[in-house]
Amino acid sequence: MTPMSSSARPFLNRRLAEFGTTIFAEMSALAVETGAINLGQGFPDTDGPEEIREAAVRALRDGRGNQYPPGPGVPELRAAVSDHQHRRYGLSYDPDTEVLVTAGATEAIAASLLALLEPGDEVVALEPYYDSYAACIAMAGGTRVPVTLRPETTDGRAAFRLDLDELRDAITDRTRLLLLNTPHNPTGTVLTRDELASIAELAVERDLLVVTDEVYEHLVFDTAEHIPLASFPGMRERTVTIGSAGKTFSFTGWKVGWVTAAPALVTAVRSAKQYLTYVASGPFQYAVAEALRLPDSYFADFRADMLAKRDLLAGGLERAGFKVFRPAGTYFITTDIRPLGESDGFAFCRALPERAGVVAIPNAVFYDHREEGAPFVRFAFCKRADVLQAATDRLLKLWKD
Known part of the structure; x- marks a missing residue:
């Protein structure tokens, strides 16, 4: 019973x-x-990498991060995230006001959606989507509106593709936010430059916020390239970009993620995040700061x-x-x-x-x-x-x- x-x-x-x-x-x-x-x-x-694991051990032994780290994240990691975004993508973020460290990408997603949504807001997301997306939208009181990636075979290669017309048709007067994931789990699709440009134009035209999960940014193959949505015209001020150390450095248990966005968006996300974990993964933050500075x-x-x-x-x-x-x-x-x-x-x-x-x-x-x-x-x-x-x-x- x-x-x-x-x-x-x-x-x-x-x-x-x-x-x-x-x-x-x-x-x-x-x-x-x-x-x-x-x-x-x-x-x-x-x-x-062994040297990154040893960096975590060194931080523990040196007493760095064993007590509560700063709410936005340790300065060393925020600076490393900022440098990484600039070095790889030409995106400049102030480490003090435009970078927020989270307990993995999962918390970054939750905090972003809890902060930016109110009951009744619609969220357009690419289906299939990672299961936490649906739960976080629900916890925020939002309504999820899926746009389905469908299988196609082009030039002998089978892949899942986005229908941009279907995406545009999904936008209503109640749409608050687009929730994107590229490279995309589970289909492996990487949105192209042209697709991202069209999404950016749509977001600007309809004045939409965008949360983009880019945790697989370093895992693109063949001729695909990862291009942050925030790098397109009009998108930096409306995009919350989520990154993570777990997938890139193979330390998924450390739960170190981050958000980069304009100051007002970071402030909003931090307001929700502080009542979730408050802070987490102190010593590991110092190790991830070193990991982000590994050579190309x-x-x-x-x-x-x-x-x-x-x-x-x-x-x-x-x-x-x-x-x-x-x-x-x-x-x-x-x-x-x-x-x-x-x-x-x-x-x-x-x-x-x-x-x-x-x-x-x-x-x-x-x-x-x-x-x-x-x-x-x-x-x-x-x-x-x-x-x-x-x-x-x-x-x-x-x-x-």
Whole structure:
């Protein structure tokens, strides 16, 4: 029996009633229970650079960050974030007034949406979207309006594409904010310069705020390039850009993220953030400041390593019979299971650990329109090459025997 309060009202806030245990927790538990290879949740199985780990140890030993760090983040990290944005993208941000350190990108998203939305505001987001987006919009009292990325095959390459006309049609008088993610999880799409320019023009024309999640900025492959939306005309003053150390430096447990934006936007986001974690990850902030100043060769080598792993897993999945959407960014591969005679991603993923000893994530959890995502399944390739090879060997054995 479910316990109830004296007023017989459920304990859980009704805004969160649709959100239960995340699919990541469910599938990770299945991985443990069955001993399956976990290609579901997006965390690396090796740590990042040794010198950065030692920088965290040094900060701990030196007593830097062991007590509450400054609310906006330690000065060293705010300066490093500012330098990084200028060096890579030509964007100038004042580290004292235009940079805010957060407990990972997850808190940055939550604080931004809680700060900038009021009940009834509409948020247009690209579907499929990371599950915390929907929950944070709900907690802020907003209404999410999905614009679906749909699969297309162009010049023999399958990818998910944005329909700019559909995006424009989704904007109403109630739209307050666009929530973007590029490089895009889970599809691996990287929005092009022309697409971003059109989005920028639309945001300026309709006077919209934009929150853009760019945590995979250093994981773009082939001919794709990451271009911050804030770099387009009219966008700096209306865009909250979110970055993170976890995906770039393979220390996802440190939970160090940041926001860069104009002073008024940073002040608004900080007003919400201070009542969430207040502060977090003190010693790790000093280490991430050093990480952001690593030479360009680190970022190039990191990208090359992930590209090799992408191709290793993609090739194995193709040989096993999946239709593969080889990603232009991130460290996830979306596949279509219909060539295998399957069409229900939930059922497929729940059975896969027992059938093949591999864990994946059904993309439908990232959709409001569940039917749009039903046949798609996501695999993570941020694992050791031998682990990826073992996983593909298991899948090949199942479907080729």
